[in-house]
Amino acid sequence: MGRIVIETIGGLSAAGSLFVVATGLTLVFGAMRVINLAHGSFYMYGAFLVSTFVGTTTGLRFFWAVALAAIIVSLLGMVVDFTVVRFTVNRDPLTQLLATFGVFLILADLGQHFWGTGFRAVPLASVLTGKVTISGATFPVFDLLITGIAILVGVALWLMLRHSVFGWRVRAAVDDPELLQASGVDLRRLQMGVFALGALLAGLGGAIVAPQTVVAPGIDESIIVAAFLVTVIGGLGSVLGTALGALIIAFAQTVGAVVAPTWASTFTFLAAIIVLAVRPSGLLGVPER
Amino acid sequence: MSTFSEKLLKKNRHLNSNGLGMKAEVESSRRPGPSTFAMPVVLAVAAAILGSILPTSYSFILEYAVSLSIYAVATNLLLGFGGLVSFGQGVFYGLGAYTVALNWMHHGLSFWEAFALAPFVGAAASVLMGLVALRTRKLYFALLTLAFSQLAYVIVGVQYNFTSGANGIFGAMVPNWLVSPRNSFFFVLGVTVVSLLVMWKVTSSPFGLVLQASRDNRDRVEALGVNVFRHQLVAMAIAGFFCAVAGTLFVIYSQSTYPDLFLWTSSGIPVFMVVIGGMYKYMGPVIGAVVYEIAHHFLIGYTQDWQIVLGLVLVVIVLLRPDGLAGAFNGLIARRRGRVSLEGSES
Structure with a gap:
């Protein structure tokens, strides 16, 4: 019983970080109809920045490091949006994929300049490495923390999309961008805001998992695939779908690790293939013509 | 009144001649005229001459570029002709290489048997991937194929x-006579010419035309009773x-394989x-492959930041010249001839 609970919380924490990253991707797609391959680069930069901030002698606390990293990545997102992405809005998928692939290559190379090619360790404060016991079962504190942050992000996004002017405009941009512009909203500024928010979420996702994962060049390549699988399973543009997708992927990973450890990483792909075989536009997606 | 009917007649005649013109164009696009055949022949002969007179260190680069042009043209079969990103x-590139290399490592068939088997392994894997990926459209298709690339990388x-x-x-997985630079160059060139x-033939066959038609208007082609899924498969x-x-x-060229061949960034x-060369011309990707490999080789000598150059070029080309070098070249010729280029998607 105890093992199952611990595996579950581990799976939830994996789902949580995936959700945070993938929901940024899906928000940008929803509001701008742009698919961003450089999203993985934002994740990597979040992780790299945290490794720098935590490692400095001034000893910034982990939370401040995470917040700072996410904000810097968000600014980077604005730069990328201003220089490249805004020109790909309303273009065909190939143009978007290749233009953001170009950005991905540039950021990967620059990342190696700043942080080198080796592995980087992110030490954790001892408070966060411990375990807590809740009603008989023991959980790693850090897993609970990530799960909590993911839930917080999900709720905050829901509140924002439902109950703030910015959120209304974002949803209006999905439904009818022309009418939104006609009613006096600067669509370009709105899109830039959404893109910066998407980058912020990617950076946040990279920053919070940095102590748990390997931080090295190449994590941008693998996370973007995981994020795509999550969004494609859930249906592009749907935040709730992304949450479902993240849970499915993380669950497949956990089951895989128990059933067949050497094939564990293939289970996530299998899950995606099965879902898409049944629903080609994802669980909550709208069929694409 | 009479002027009106005259106008109508004129308009109709115009329409009529337009229709005829289009038909003639379709006819001519199906059979390669002298001009469409000239460039491939010139390129092949030029490559053969260069391959025999260049010092081996250079003919090596050319050999790799030539072999990559198969890769690019095959990819463009889907991208440019099928509209499938x-x-x-x-x-499949990795499977081709690994079929030969694994066969050598596990002492299976001879090199030539593995060499002949590899393309069929690639085709079979492609059908399996297509059965899943082709159920989805456009963006989903692109993302799913990207995921398959990563899956293969992870498994290997x-x-x-x-x-x-x-x-x-x-290791020494290639027969001895193929190791000699000149032999290997001409073998690669020969395989490339035959493949291209x-x-x-595939792109100019009725099958190729249906493929292009379903790229342009899938619903209409399906309404005509064509099974688009099967054609794309x-x-x-x-x-x-x-x-x-x-x-x-690639194995003949490098005598090695590594899992990075499967990575989605390699698939890119x-x-x-294709995009450098131009996806709407049959030979566009060949130009793209040669330009890419030569630029790659010489730039890597000057700078470690090859990826930055690559990324910048990609961004600029995609945003400014989506039809690539071939498109730019055609535009130049058309301007010199003093007519507006109406080049469509016909190859």
Whole structure:
């Protein structure tokens, strides 16, 4: 019983970080109809920045490091949006994929300049490495923390999309961008805001998992695939779908690790293939013509 | 009143002649005229001459560029002709290379048997991938093929005992006479010319025209009673076949394989070549492959930041010249002839 609970919380924490990253991707797609391959680069930069901030002698606390990293990545997102992405809005998928692939290559190379090619360790404060016991079962504190942050992000996004002017405009941009512009909203500024928010979420996702994962060049390549699988399973543009997708992927990973450890990483792909075989536009997606 | 009917007549005649003109154009596009054949022949002869007079260090680069042009043209079969954005062709390139290398490592068939088998392995894998990926459209298709590329990479990396994982496979897996630079160059050139001819026949066949038609208007082609899914699946099989051929040539060129061939960023490379060269011309990707490989080779000597150059070029080309070098070249010629270029998507 105890093992199952611990595996579950581990799976939830994996789902949580995936959700945070993938929901940024899906928000940008929803509001701008742009698919961003450089999203993985934002994740990597979040992780790299945290490794720098935590490692400095001034000893910034982990939370401040995470917040700072996410904000810097968000600014980077604005730069990328201003220089490249805004020109790909309303273009065909190939143009978007290749233009953001170009950005991905540039950021990967620059990342190696700043942080080198080796592995980087992110030490954790001892408070966060411990375990807590809740009603008989023991959980790693850090897993609970990530799960909590993911839930917080999900709720905050829901509140924002439902109950703030910015959120209304974002949803209006999905439904009818022309009418939104006609009613006096600067669509370009709105899109830039959404893109910066998407980058912020990617950076946040990279920053919070940095102590748990390997931080090295190449994590941008693998996370973007995981994020795509999550969004494609859930249906592009749907935040709730992304949450479902993240849970499915993380669950497949956990089951895989128990059933067949050497094939564990293939289970996530299998899950995606099965879902898409049944629903080609994802669980909550709208069929694409 | 009479002027009106005259106008109508004129208009009709105009329409009529337009219709005839279009028909004539379709007819001519099906049969390669002298001008469409001239460039491939010139290129092949030029490559053969260069390959025999250049010092081997240079003919080596050219050999690789030539073999990559199969990869690029096969990818463009899907991208330009089928309208299917595949970020997963590295799977078949890698399978081609690994079929030969694994066969050597596990002492299976002879080199030539493995060489002949590899393309069929690529085609079979391509059909399997197509059965899943082709159920989805456009963006979903691109993302799913990208995911398949990563899946293949992960599997090859994890199954260490069978594939020797991230180390890759090195060794004398190529017959002795093929190791000699000149022999290997002409062998690669020969395979490339044959492959490009076969793919040319495919694109100009009725099958190729249906493929292009379903790229432009899928609903209409389906309404005519064509099974678009099956056509696209066959196109994927052919593209997978030739990507695997290119993969076997990679083994001949480098005498090694490594799992990075499967990575989705590697799958992006032929797409990149197609876009540099121009996807709406049959020979566009060939130009793209040669330009890419030569630029790659010489720039890497000057700077470590090859990826930055690559990324910048990609962004600029995609945003400013989506029809690539071939399109730019045609535009130049058209302007010199003093007529507006109406080049459509016909090859």
